[in-house]
Amino acid sequence: MSLYPVLWKELKDMLRDVRTLAAIALMPLIMMPLLGISSIYAQQLQPGVVVVVDDDKACGSIGNILNISSSELKTQIIDALRNGGYLVITHEERNNKLVPDLKVVIPRSFIANLTSFNRTAVVRIVKNVASSKADQAVNIVNSVLAQYSRKVSEAKVEYLGELSSIKLRPDSVLNPILTATVFVGPQGGQVSYAESIRIAIARLLAFSLIFVTTPSTAYITDSVIGEKERKTFESLLATPVPRWALIIGKILSTSLVGLITGLADAAGLILFFTLPSMTYGINMFGYITPSLIATHALAVYLSVLASLAIILPLVIRSGSYRVAQTFSLIVIGLASLVFFMALYVDLDKITPAIVRYILYAIPYTHAVGMIEHIVTNEFSLVTTHLIAMLVIIGVLLWLSLKLFNEEKIIYSKT
Amino acid sequence: MRDNLAVMMKDVVKRFKKVTALNKLSFKVPEGSVYALIGPNGAGKTTTLRILSGLVKPDSGEVKVLGFRMPEEKEKVRGRISYLPEDAGLYQRLTGWENLLYYAMIYYGRDRANEIAEQGAKISGLSKKDLSRKASEYSKGMARRVAIARALMVGSELVILDEPTSGLDVFSSYRIRRMVREYVNETGSTVILSSHNMLEVEAICDYVALINKGVIVAEGSPERLKENYGGRNLEDVFISIVGEGS
Ligand SMILES: Nc1ncnc2c1ncn2[C@@H]1O[C@H](COP(=O)(O)OP(=O)(O)OP(=O)(O)O)[C@@H](O)[C@H]1O
Numbered sequence A: 001m002s003l004y005p006v007l008w009k010e011l012k013d014m015l016r017d018v019r020t021l022a023a024i025a026l027m028p029l030i031m032m033p034l035l036g037i038s039s040i041y042a043q044q045l046q047p048g049v050v051v052v053v054d055d056d057k058a059c060g061s062i063g064n065i066l067n068i069s070s071s072e073l074k075t076q077i078i079d080a081l082r083n084g085g086y087l088v089i090t091h092e093e094r095n096n097k098l099v100p101d102l103k104v105v106i107p108r109s110f111i112a113n114l115t116s117f118n119r120t121a122v123v124r125i126v127k128n129v130a131s132s133k134a135d136q137a138v139n140i141v142n143s144v145l146a147q148y149s150r151k152v153s154e155a156k157v158e159y160l161g162e163l164s165s166i167k168l169r170p171d172s173v174l175n176p177i178l179t180a181t182v183f184v185g186p187q188g189g190q191v192s193y194a195e196s197i198r199i200a201i202a203r204l205l206a207f208s209l210i211f212v213t214t215p216s217t218a219y220i221t222d223s224v225i226g227e228k229e230r231k232t233f234e235s236l237l238a239t240p241v242p243r244w245a246l247i248i249g250k251i252l253s254t255s256l257v258g259l260i261t262g263l264a265d266a267a268g269l270i271l272f273f274t275l276p277s278m279t280y281g282i283n284m285f286g287y288i289t290p291s292l293i294a295t296h297a298l299a300v301y302l303s304v305l306a307s308l309a310i311i312l313p314l315v316i317r318s319g320s321y322r323v324a325q326t327f328s329l330i331v332i333g334l335a336s337l338v339f340f341m342a343l344y345v346d347l348d349k350i351t352p353a354i355v356r357y358i359l360y361a362i363p364y365t366h367a368v369g370m371i372e373h374i375v376t377n378e379f380s381l382v383t384t385h386l387i388a389m390l391v392i393i394g395v396l397l398w399l400s401l402k403l404f405n406e407e408k409i410i411y412s413k414t
Numbered sequence B: 001m002r003d004n005l006a007v008m009m010k011d012v013v014k015r016f017k018k019v020t021a022l023n024k025l026s027f028k029v030p031e032g033s034v035y036a037l038i039g040p041n042g043a044g045k046t047t048t049l050r051i052l053s054g055l056v057k058p059d060s061g062e063v064k065v066l067g068f069r070m071p072e073e074k075e076k077v078r079g080r081i082s083y084l085p086e087d088a089g090l091y092q093r094l095t096g097w098e099n100l101l102y103y104a105m106i107y108y109g110r111d112r113a114n115e116i117a118e119q120g121a122k123i124s125g126l127s128k129k130d131l132s133r134k135a136s137e138y139s140k141g142m143a144r145r146v147a148i149a150r151a152l153m154v155g156s157e158l159v160i161l162d163e164p165t166s167g168l169d170v171f172s173s174y175r176i177r178r179m180v181r182e183y184v185n186e187t188g189s190t191v192i193l194s195s196h197n198m199l200e201v202e203a204i205c206d207y208v209a210l211i212n213k214g215v216i217v218a219e220g221s222p223e224r225l226k227e228n229y230g231g232r233n234l235e236d237v238f239i240s241i242v243g244e245g246s
């Protein structure tokens, strides 16, 4: 009942400014897909450069089993690198304008060493340490070499078997021990490869919460400081409107911005998966489930509510936009820290425990927790984090009410 | 216990770090009267009115508003008073009408809000068309008229107006003065206002208190004050008292 007038006024006030609201909704819609494809595009736009040189230009064979040549290996390396998006230059066409990220050299006597039974063949790799793309290229080259090396050793084992008349399978000589890789989730339980991808996605989603806390804090600042600057607060404070109704009314109405960002973020999330799917033909739709989208939207909304509940008592006592925005920035900075950490570490596993308990007092930790556990279907943990988040928000609101002091508000310095 | 006083202040002291804004201020306002606080800039008028509205806590002294002790019983007082701060503003993105409606809802709830806001529209003297414009498009005087209407329309037992007619043209001030006088005559409510306009004070007030440096230096009906200080009008009285004091 007492809440109604405040909500009525605040919502009217906010919805009159449709343009800003639209801009806020648009932000995650643009940011999320951008976040998804920027890394892939960046790689495409700026290909790494690899020089591949064949100094051997020789052929050889292992018994009658396998014929090999240095040019064949070179072609395989070049093809693999080109498939990986690298610009490959061979020795002959080399120009000096491009600084290579990597140089691969098949030296003289390579084939001779490779076909012998008492020497080892070497491929020289020269890596530019300043290049971020070199590592990936080294991986590609190594995997080609590993395959080639395997092919040659299988042939050698087969040849030796022929000579010694021992009945053998190359595998049992070359690979007497097999490893079977299984993926485990954060709780130690076994998860599928798909789930391991989902965990990575969850971390990215938790990180994306950075984008949604900012606009709503700007709104609550305006809602409070605006009343002070336009001198509407003093007369409002003398009316019988209950203090709790003012606090809840302002937070609920500005959290509408959070709801809008939450929904836009969910839509952005779908785009986030659509664009790479369309552009690169990778199907990632299997990884988004309704429960993930719903939990993400809820986490967004609660993060916004928490930010508002933290900022309100600070803003309400500050006299100017400048002071209020500085406070908001500090809160957003804190939130960003948690969201950023979520990208790299599992917040529920941090040691020493004291750090973990400090993190648990920060509401954003639980927003991250909700998202990270929903992908592994750990519903009880999702619920625990949800309840923790609600309790913290409740405590913050209660503090706001306790700290509400008309005199301090009226005489706050501008 | 009402003892027919709308307001009672006794030995009220209010200090800001270095400044003593109110220095043992005492006065009484009878129910059903228009009471004016006059005094030079910085005398303590606004501070006094804020204490009466329950927004500011006095450091010491006794304050009663409508029989309730302040600030202890301010929650009970709030629904019975309305307060117009000296530079009260309007919500810029809302229309004048919506500004009235907001306060009407706060005091009377959704059901009676329209009826009360209509009342406010009448008091403001603004046309329907003007009231449907956004407050950001209003002139200073138009905004002030809506703000005064907002304070008067709710029919409080005590209306506190800090410089109600500052910034208004001659005609608008005249209208507002008449509304205030009529309001008190018709409802038996009390109005306490501050003003720098001696003409206004003489025209509508039953009692005047001259406040200087946080104390009341003279009090009485305009006629009594003129008699006592031998002035032709209140301005003479004001000058002779404040001039002597400083
Ligand atoms: N926030 C504050 N900090 C310090 N001093 C203050 C503060 N607010 C008011 N004062 C001081 O209290 C005294 C009384 O101020 P008040 O606003 O009550 O005067 P006033 O009579 O309303 O003046 P005016 O006619 O200019 O409106 C002044 O000396 C003023 O400087």
Ligand SMILES: [Mg+2]
Residues within 6 Å of the ligand: B045, B046, B047, B086, B162
């Ligand atoms: Mg004043």
